[in-house]
Amino acid sequence: MASRAAPTTQSPPVPAGLTRDQLLDIYRYLRLTRTLEERLVALYRQSKVIGGLFRSLGQEGESVASAYALDRGPNRDILSPLIRNLGSMLVMGAQPIQILRQYMAKAEGPTHGRELNVHFNDLERGYLGQVSHLGDMVPVMAGIALTFKLRGERRVGLVYIGDGATSTGTFHEGLNFAAVQRVPLVVIAEYNRWAYSTPPEKQFAVKDLAEKVKAYGVPGVTVDGNDVLAVYEATRFAVERARAGHGVHVIEVKTYRRKGHAEHDDQHYVPKDELDWWAKENDPVDRYVKRLLQSEWVEERELQAIDEQTKAEIDQTTDACVDEPLPPGDSALEGVYAHPPLLTPHWYRSL
Amino acid sequence: MTEVTYLEALRQGLWEEMERDPRVFILGEDVGAYGGAFKVTEGFAKQFGEERVIDTPISEAAIVGAAAGAAHMGMRPVAEMQFIDFISCAYDMLTNYVATARYRAGLATPMVVRGPCGGYVRGGPFHSQNPEAAFFHTPGLKIVYPATARDAKGLIKASIRDDDPVIYLEHKWLYRRIKEQLPEGEDLLTPIGEARLAREGKDLSIVTYGATVWKALEAAERLATDDGLSIEVLDLRTLVPMDDAAIMRTVEKTNKVLIVHEDTRTGGVAGEIAARINEQAFAWLDGPIMRVTAHDVPLPYAPTLEDFVLPQTEDIVKAARWLAAY
Numbered sequence: 264m265a266s267r268a269a270p271t272t273q274s275p276p277v278p279a280g281l282t283r284d285q286l287l288d289i290y291r292y293l294r295l296t297r298t299l300e301e302r303l304v305a306l307y308r309q310s311k312v313i314g315g316l317f318r319s320l321g322q323e324g325e326s327v328a329s330a331y332a333l334d335r336g337p338n339r340d341i342l343s344p345l346i347r348n349l350g351s352m353l354v355m356g357a358q359p360i361q362i363l364r365q366y367m368a369k370a371e372g373p374t375h376g377r378e379l380n381v382h383f384n385d386l387e388r389g390y391l392g393q394v395s396h397l398g399d400m401v402p403v404m405a406g407i408a409l410t411f412k413l414r415g416e417r418r419v420g421l422v423y424i425g426d427g428a429t430s431t432g433t434f435h436e437g438l439n440f441a442a443v444q445r446v447p448l449v450v451i452a453e454y455n456r457w458a459y460s461t462p463p464e465k466q467f468a469v470k471d472l473a474e475k476v477k478a479y480g481v482p483g484v485t486v487d488g489n490d491v492l493a494v495y496e497a498t499r500f501a502v503e504r505a506r507a508g509h510g511v512h513v514i515e516v517k518t519y520r521r522k523g524h525a526e527h528d529d530q531h532y533v534p535k536d537e538l539d540w541w542a543k544e545n546d547p548v549d550r551y552v553k554r555l556l557q558s559e560w561v562e563e564r565e566l567q568a569i570d571e572q573t574k575a576e577i578d579q580t581t582d583a584c585v586d587e588p589l590p591p592g593d594s595a596l597e598g599v600y601a602h603p604p605l606l607t608p609h610w611y612r613s614l
Numbered sequence: 615m616t617e618v619t620y621l622e623a624l625r626q627g628l629w630e631e632m633e634r635d636p637r638v639f640i641l642g643e644d645v646g647a648y649g650g651a652f653k654v655t656e657g658f659a660k661q662f663g664e665e666r667v668i669d670t671p672i673s674e675a676a677i678v679g680a681a682a683g684a685a686h687m688g689m690r691p692v693a694e695m696q697f698i699d700f701i702s703c704a705y706d707m708l709t710n711y712v713a714t715a716r717y718r719a720g721l722a723t724p725m726v727v728r729g730p731c732g733g734y735v736r737g738g739p740f741h742s743q744n745p746e747a748a749f750f751h752t753p754g755l756k757i758v759y760p761a762t763a764r765d766a767k768g769l770i771k772a773s774i775r776d777d778d779p780v781i782y783l784e785h786k787w788l789y790r791r792i793k794e795q796l797p798e799g800e801d802l803l804t805p806i807g808e809a810r811l812a813r814e815g816k817d818l819s820i821v822t823y824g825a826t827v828w829k830a831l832e833a834a835e836r837l838a839t840d841d842g843l844s845i846e847v848l849d850l851r852t853l854v855p856m857d858d859a860a861i862m863r864t865v866e867k868t869n870k871v872l873i874v875h876e877d878t879r880t881g882g883v884a885g886e887i888a889a890r891i892n893e894q895a896f897a898w899l900d901g902p903i904m905r906v907t908a909h910d911v912p913l914p915y916a917p918t919l920e921d922f923v924l925p926q927t928e929d930i931v932k933a934a935r936w937l938a939a940y
Contacts (some may be wrong), residue, residue: 335830351919378718384652386686392719396710403711406683411690412663431705436676443671598752599717601777603855610893 278508279496285331285562287390287569290489292327293548294573296350297585299359302577303366307526311368311585314379319347320457321521325488326350326423329451329516329535330339332498333421335389340502341407342421343400343601347455349381351423357381360580370590397428401450408446409507419505421449423500427458427466429475438596442479445510449501451477453488454514454521460532472515481511488516489547490555517533517544618796621789623763625654628692632662635690638774640785641668641677642694651696651701651864652730652789655756668744674703678727683714683778685725690774695729698783699819712779713754726773732825732876733908733924735787738915744824744877746853749781750886757853758806759783761827763794764785765851768804776806785825792828807852811862815846818938819864821887822874826906826925830874833930853883862895869900870937874930879907901940906933 273371277283300318311558326344330351349362364372365383384392391407393400400422406455410418424434429452441448452472456462461583469475473483478596486497494516501512519541523530530538555561596606618626631638639662640655646669649656659667670677674695681691696700701708708727715721733742749755756778760766766784773780796802812827813834820830827849834845848864850857865871871891873884888903906925914920 349826374719382718384719384721386721389720390687394711394714394718396706399675399679399707399711402673402679402707403683403686405676406680406685407687408683409680410684410687410689413684433675434669437679439671440673440676533914569889598720598854598900600756601716601722 278492279499281329283560288566289327289331289495290551290561291553291573292350292354292549293323293491293551293567294329294569295353295576296323296327297488298573299353299362300349300575302581303363304526306363306367306581306585308545309574313368314366315525315527317380317525318325318345318368318522319349320512321546322347322453322488322518323350323492324551325451325453325494325516325518327354328491328494329421329498329514330354332417332495332502333389337387339389340419340421341389341391341404343393343404344381345393345423345425345453346380348423352381352390355390357385359388359577360584363580364587365462366586367585368589369584369587370594371584371587375594376590396433397425398431398433398437401434405437405441405444405446405448408441408448409444412444412446417506419447419449419502421439421502422516423451423453425458426454426456426472427461430466432532438476438479438481438513441511442481443508445508447505447508447517448511449498449505450511450513451498452515453518454515455518457520457524457533459524459528471514476509476513479511481513483515483519484511485515488518489550491547491551505516518547586594615795616798617793618665618763618765619790620763620784620792621652621843622795623767623794623858624770624784625656627767628655630656630801631771631774632658635774637667637688638690638692639666639684640692640694641673641681642669643670643696645694647668650694652786653797655694662815664715665768667819674700675707678704678707678712681725681727682707682715682723685723685779685813688719688776690724692726692774695727696807697741698729698731698745699725699740701729701745701781702748705748708749708755708779708781711755713752715754716778718774723779724777724778726768726770726780726782728784728788729895731783732785732787733913734825735921736915736917737913739912741769742913743788743919744783744875745781746781747877747882750853750883754779755854756780756806758851759853760804760851761812761824763792764802765804765810765847767796768802769806769851771801772803772806776940779816780806783824787825788828789883792889807855807857809857810849810851810859811864812847812849813845813847815844817844818870818875819846819848820848820866820872820930820934821848821861821869823853824875826876826892829925829927830930831933836927836931837934839936841938843934845934849889856887856890858894861891865891865895866898870940871899872904872906872930872934872937873905874925876908876924878910879905879909882907900907901937904933904937906930
């Protein structure tokens with residue numbers, strides 16, 4: 264990144280074409296992601312979160328920064344997040360109350376209790392929730408990007424894939440299809456070291472995921488995934504390249520999953536000193552804050568104000584939905600098909 | 615009226631929907647310049663352009679996945695499986711992604727996956743399959759299986775216009791074997807979910823679909839001539855949603871039912887039909903519900919083997935005669 268100039272009375276120019284307000288906005292999303300997840304942990308321990316809880320601790324930087332590089336607003340770019348891309352969804356406009364309701368299986372949640380965690384979508388805002396079958400979203404997002412191309416819309420798709428999921432067939436089929444069709448698709452390949460308990464050396468025989476994708480005839484670059492501004496810049500470049508009609512671009516972000524696969528997983532397979540190092544020396548939020556303050560782009564009190572606002576927002580949001588009801592059982596029979604819209608309960612239910 | 619084959623009727627239906635609705639596009643292996651392995655899309659790329667008739671890599675999961683993504687965005691993709699046997703390569707995409715999309719996430723996925731299926735053509739284990747049972751079990755997918763040229767056209771048009779994902783099974787043995795007079799310039803639609811009474815009768819009902827509709831009709835004709843039996847033949851046309859009312863009507867009329875399908879027996883569609891009749895029309899039965907199906911083996915290549923494994927007209931004749939005498 265840019266070398267440090269001699270001290271001046273003015274702070275150095277903000278990189279990557281971002282404004283000061285945008286830098287603060289990015290910080291707000293980082294803080295929101297972390298605060299919301301911490302709240303989810305508390306709710307999980309109270310058994311209010313019914314299913315598994317998947318943390319993105321340590322990966323918030325690449326999630327937020329990559330999403331922030333997209334054009335956002337009604338019917339603009341669309342991304343497909345994974346379970347550790349809560350930050351990406353928030354950037355695209357997912358509301359904390361939706362996340363909380365979804366995790367707690369509330370009737371008012373975005374899928375009305377049908378799906379778990381961040382598996383939901385709002386195509387108008389620009390996010391398409393994943394399914395658990397990893398890799399499947401690559402062909403689907405290729406189809407969305409293909410539609411942009413067919414309609415001549417200057418929109419871009421972005422899809423995340425984990426290091427482990429680059430072993431799936433759908434990843435390869437989707438990437439190849441997208442490359443051949445030259446659709447406007449950006450792929451963020453998250454090298455976060457652990458696929459559940461499996462390390463990369465048991466997952467693939469290449470060193471970098473960027474190497475793996477070059478065989479598809481698309482550019483692949485590797486970026487420090489915990490450097491927020493570097494991820495933003497790399498994604499911005501890839502997005503604009505795709506928007507200009509130059510096709511698929513893959514960005515490998517080197518990051519680290521600091522929690523277990525889900526909350527139940529005690530990470531006994533992870534060396535303790537490795538976890539400590541990433542927490543102390545390479546936390547994306549800490550690094551971003553340090554950069555903002557050292558460069559004198561923002562003031563500490565501004566960050567503190569965001570922290571306080573975020574905490575208050577999450578407190579209020581939790582209070583607003585924590586006691587809401589679950590969906591009524593018979594609502595499970597609606598909407599398998601558009602036609603017929605409703606199925607009938609089995610005969611013995613009316614005995 | 616013009617006489618058209620089953621294949622030509624399907625082709626016409628696709629062509630008309632492509633003309634009618636700019637959201638419709640086709641993707642699959644060799645569907646563009648080559649016109650498809652069976653020439654269903656011959657001339658389409660020239661007429662509609664390569665952007666609407668997309669030649670894809672050999673990637674069934676990508677074909678179905680990309681179709682789903684496009685469908686979410688308001689397109690009406692028609693994905694071709696070169697042989698329907700290869701739909702299993704997209705099984706995950708269809709059952710986990712496509713079938714669940716509306717229910718789990720409120721996502722509209724109006725798309726059609728179509729392809730040539732079925733045996734009697736010496737295609738061997740991987741070019742003869744009937745995959746309906748695998749998808750029949752998955753809520754969220756519709757399955758249609760035309761037996762006539764009229765329905766080949768009417769069902770492809772209805773499937774493309776349907777707001778749910780539809781698997782359209784076309785029988786390659788019928789492609790050029792079946793001909794029918796169809797009206798020109800008419801918007802021919804077959805409603806999804808409605809069976810067709812292919813032959814009226816009073817002694818026994820045969821419930822079937824696909825190529826075996828023709829074998830059942832042949833058997834019915836022979837039984838009428840040789841045994842004086844009056845056999846009713848119900849062509850289901852749609853497997854999901856199934857026309858239970860039409861099935862129960864014919865059972866209540868003849869009181870005996872033989873279910874015939876070309877697919878293997880165990881876990882097949884016939885078992886489900888039998889269960890429904892048992893639950894909904896037990897009191898009307900004067901005999902056991904019987905099945906004529908393929909034997910439970912992968913479909914072999916040699917004519918002697920294939921003919922032995924698959925249900926033949928003679929099998930239906932014998933089974934119906936046995937049941938009529940019960």
